[in-house]
Amino acid sequence: MKVDMIIANSFLMTMEGKGVGMIENGAVAIKDNIIVGTGTTQEILSTHRAERLIDATDKVVMPGLINAHLHSAGALFRGMAQDMSHWMQKGLWPLAKHTQEEERVRGSLLSIMEGVKSGTTTFCDFETPMNEIVGNYVKIGARARVAEVVNELPDTIGALPVGELYPFDPATGQRKLQKNICLMEQWHEQENGRITCLFGPQAPDMMSKELLLELKELAEKYNTRLHMHVAQGDREINQMIKRYGKRPIAFLDELGYLDQRLMAVHLTEATKDEIRLLTSKGASMMYCPGAIAIIDGLVPPVMDFVEAGGTAALGTDSAAGNNSINMFNEMKFAAILNKVKRQDPKVFPAWLSLRMATVEAARAIGLDHEIGTITKGKKADIIIVNVDDPGLRPVIGDPIRNIVPNLVYGARGHEVETVIIDGRVVMEKRKLLTIDEKQSIIAAQDVVNQIAQRAHDDIVGSESDLLKMMRADYL
């Protein structure tokens, strides 16, 4: 068979089956945007003829990583809200209130570049203005599953007041909903299917029951999923009890929200009973280890979710919280934070991190028919990771293999050399081929310089922990 590309002589990690599906000295054949063959190098070379042969000796070939939850524009505020209390009110809000939509679009490209350069091929981006941000994914050539942020909070609300019940503004809700519908109409299944759309109710406490039901109905109509923060913190629980006398998951259950369409983000405050309810109904969990550790000092109950039979995926959340849109970072944190939470080194082994960033993630976001494993017939979203690095050597294969622990506990992301998305080489020798990286960085930096200037007085007025650190020479 004549194909476009063969990647040969690799440690091929297909992620098929229950483990990592390792084929030593493995090869993949790609034609157009599809994987048309996998097997040993000998098998593939004897049955395929390729336009281009990539030698992946001393390299791991694996499915592109899936970032199941991020807010890409958060990169604008990277490093500006850590080690503090009230990170949203005192850290981000004084900056965010001075930020314009086109500036958010520029900022989002930083997150996407960082992600692709560390092996992410699919981004579940939950952001506004998504109708414009989606253009970044088109340009860079990444796969994206995107939602516009929908809530019913009046624009004048500012940082969310603590304690009081939020006011809802139905007109604002409808305006934001229309943007999400417009996104769906314009972009769903576009770019050869590389762009797909979700509905994005921000959280159960941030809109009326009516709007939640409208979104649910739309998700059914367009046969897509709902990307939504659920049980993400005390504040949400308090709002829901005050408004409805119920915790969020019980409330969502009454609304008929708990099914396979629900991609529930964080679940930091979910109890074991609530988790059993979620998993029994088929909802999936988006787990963001780094962000929740840095912002809240907590480890969400992902192990309970997995033990209850649920499907969970890893996400970076926002660079404004986590500082990092690098799934290698996230895989490592997931494993280590859960070992520490359970005080057991066997908990959350390396292979589970790899699965939650590939095959399980694909299932959790509803794209497992297309991506998540290296399987004949699936889309060619593939990364090549160089393990010939002092930090990843030695490599042994017999009688045990050390590649899986080293990818999770040792690799840093910069070992990713080549990124192929939908059959197209988007990064090679660590250089992005589809955009001008330097120029994109400068554009984002310019924007932030202006925001910081406009926000100056508000930041100074916030008297945040960070400002005190700055004055005392700790920053």
Place this chain on the structure above:
Amino acid sequence: MKVDMIIANSFLMTMEGKGVGMIENGAVAIKDNIIVGTGTTQEILSTHRAERLIDATDKVVMPGLINAHLHSAGALFRGMAQDMSHWMQKGLWPLAKHTQEEERVRGSLLSIMEGVKSGTTTFCDFETPMNEIVGNYVKIGARARVAEVVNELPDTIGALPVGELYPFDPATGQRKLQKNICLMEQWHEQENGRITCLFGPQAPDMMSKELLLELKELAEKYNTRLHMHVAQGDREINQMIKRYGKRPIAFLDELGYLDQRLMAVHLTEATKDEIRLLTSKGASMMYCPGAIAIIDGLVPPVMDFVEAGGTAALGTDSAAGNNSINMFNEMKFAAILNKVKRQDPKVFPAWLSLRMATVEAARAIGLDHEIGTITKGKKADIIIVNVDDPGLRPVIGDPIRNIVPNLVYGARGHEVETVIIDGRVVMEKRKLLTIDEKQSIIAAQDVVNQIAQRAHDDIVGSESDLLKMMRADYL
């Protein structure tokens, strides 16, 4: 003044004072191996003339990182003992027992290369055979503070038996002690003072009281410190109670061990009272967040140690446990694991991680008169970190600065471009100038291939968790 080198236009983080000592648009002047001037670029350029001018625009210039505890030869077994119980007995021992001394020397170079390439300039290496391993530090040009591992355990003991009291063999103890003394005699203060030596009692449970006292006396005689694991696990506590009826720290106190000379590693099991005792006597703590999280699923009480007024330093421990000899990894883990332990995002701020890898580390290992800050008169151990990277952008300086959180929560180590040790450029544009990196990797890989072959039957016989994972396609 005529100098050899000026590094200008940088974010200069001197680490002086109580914080990070940031000088925006700062410069450093170096003559021979000494820092001869620091200040703003204007100040330095107007008073110094340099042979070589390095432009560090968009770069952070900071003290080289100090890895306060590692076992460098552990890189031989990277990724071969994670996610399992009995990591020492079933993971490492089946390999270690088939490993020869010259093979350990080759393996150690992997750790050192990984460390230097991620900004480490000083290595507190606790390893055997140190008389030979020290040659790697000489060759690569790093600063090292080294100890030979001394214990009194018979060579035939193998993996330490659980439950029984270890037998001691005084002849073995004396043989190992002589190697440590020989190291001290041959290498202490050599290579322009770049190599200094410590005594290395492995742990209080692994030798007789008599040998411990002999080591203490030698440390006094040579006016150096003792690098020693203390309260590192249940097993040690049980041995000490069984043998002496005392917990290790109380026992060491009776022996007069608790003073400034003691560099106590791990302290995983130390109580608050024991920590107060240690800090009141001036002993320092070597804290290895990643290794202890992966091996034990625990977070040692470093915050208690700091709150009790003690001096603590970060270390990577062995790549056989931690998988990583990268201090950027360690800085991030230290901050995040302690936030989670205390369930408070304000705990262990980024600046504290930076200090525990530089100025506090220098104090903890007794080299603060020479290194740890960028200060006139100190040795020129300096790294240059590029922050013009999609994962570290944007950079803002006013009214708050985001560099410190980004270095700790965002940087991965590969952003280190240049490493200067004792005034000599050891790495430039990420290329090691002093050794053949490729050749050194191949040499280590060859050695491990042979060990894995020799160890084959013992690994298979171990029936470890890893072996089961391997058979089930999880590795």
